[in-house]
Amino acid sequence: MAATLYSIPPSHPALAAKLMLRRVGLEHRVIELPPGLHAAVVRARGFERGTVPALVIDGRRIQGSRAISRHLDELFPGVLFPTEPGQRARVAEAEEWGEREFQPVPRRIFRWILARDPEARAELARESKLPFAGLQARTTAPIARKFATAVGASEEQVRRDIATLPEQLERVDACIADGTIGGEEPNAADFQIATTVHALMRFPQLRPLIEGRPAADLARRVVGEPREVPVRVPDEWVDGART
Numbered sequence: 626m627a628a629t630l631y632s633i634p635p636s637h638p639a640l641a642a643k644l645m646l647r648r649v650g651l652e653h654r655v656i657e658l659p660p661g662l663h664a665a666v667v668r669a670r671g672f673e674r675g676t677v678p679a680l681v682i683d684g685r686r687i688q689g690s691r692a693i694s695r696h697l698d699e700l701f702p703g704v705l706f707p708t709e710p711g712q713r714a715r716v717a718e719a720e721e722w723g724e725r726e727f728q729p730v731p732r733r734i735f736r737w738i739l740a741r742d743p744e745a746r747a748e749l750a751r752e753s754k755l756p757f758a759g760l761q762a763r764t765t766a767p768i769a770r771k772f773a774t775a776v777g778a779s780e781e782q783v784r785r786d787i788a789t790l791p792e793q794l795e796r797v798d799a800c801i802a803d804g805t806i807g808g809e810e811p812n813a814a815d816f817q818i819a820t821t822v823h824a825l826m827r828f829p830q831l832r833p834l835i836e837g838r839p840a841a842d843l844a845r846r847v848v849g850e851p852r853e854v855p856v857r858v859p860d861e862w863v864d865g866a867r868t
Contacts, residue, residue: 626700628653631667631679633660634753635735637824638690638728640848641816642678645694648811649701651682660753661768691724694813705813715805716814723817727793730786731824733778734831738856740766740773745856752854787862790825790834797822797840807839811847819847826851830863 628651632639646653658666664675672679672686680687680696687696698705707713738745746769747762755761797818801807806815822844826832832853835841844851 626651626683627681628683629681630655631658631663631670632656632677633658633663635660635749636677637731637820638724639678640823641690641820642680642693644811644816644820644847645690645697645705645813648816649697649704651697651700657753659755660749661765661772689724690728690817691720691813694720694816698813705816707812712805715803716812719800719805719814720817722796723814723821727797727818727821729776730790730793731821731828733773733776733786734783734828734858735824735856736769736773736776737778737780737783738858739769740778742856745854748854748856783858784862787831787858787866790831790866794822794835794838794840797843798838801839801843807843815843815847819844823848823851827854828856828858829853830858830860834863834866 628646630639630642630646630653632643632655634657643655658677663677667675667677667679670679670681670686672688674688676688678688678690678693680693682696682700685696687693694705702708706716739749743762743766746765747758750758750761750765797806800814800818806812806818808815811819822835822840826835826841826844832851835844
């Protein structure tokens with residue numbers, strides 16, 4: 626079975642797909658694409674949308690972390706989803722919430738920052754192993770603004786995302802407490818949610834909102850220690866989330 630996953634380095638949904646592929650034991654290769662140019666490359670590979678993760682398995686094209694988990698569940702039943710109907714329904718519900726509501730939060734925050742901060746764009750270029758990071762930072766501002774607009778990364782929305790982050794983390798902790806996620810073997814919802822928590826922990830100002838919670842332990846156990854990125858959101862927005 627031939628499998629190829631298209632990704633970009635900062636994508637937490639693509640990271641979720643990588644971890645799921647490892648979990649089911651499917652041999653695959655990963656092609657890391659340049660951020661900003663990835664949309665054109667993915668479409669050129671025959672996908673409908675210019676988004677990652679984008680997976681090809683034996684000629685079939687699948688996009689999106691949840692679509693990928695469903696396909697892997699068909700190929701490897703009982704690995705990413707419990708076989709007991711009630712447990713499976715709870716995992717599926719948590720995974721759906723994780724993709725629909727929780728997953729976009731760090732994406733919007735990061736793209737809002739990229740659209741405004743040249744140093745953040747330079748750091749992204751360095752993380753993606755692109756040459757001439759400083760030049761990339763200066764020339765990619767229009768692309769960064771376009772990608773921010775595409776996901777609704779306005780100031781109002783990002784402020785709301787940060788203000789409501791404690792509520793979303795409470796939901797993650799509740800899923801851990803009731804055993805939906807955080808079990809001995811990670812399931813599809815673990816990968817979906819833990820990678821988002823991990824992405825949020827990479828923001829130095831947001832990490833204190835997460836540390837000490839079960840959600841932080843989950844992110845470390847499923848993904849690993851988050852490496853901080855030198856990007857900033859206004860301090861007063863984060864202060865408001867702490868109150």
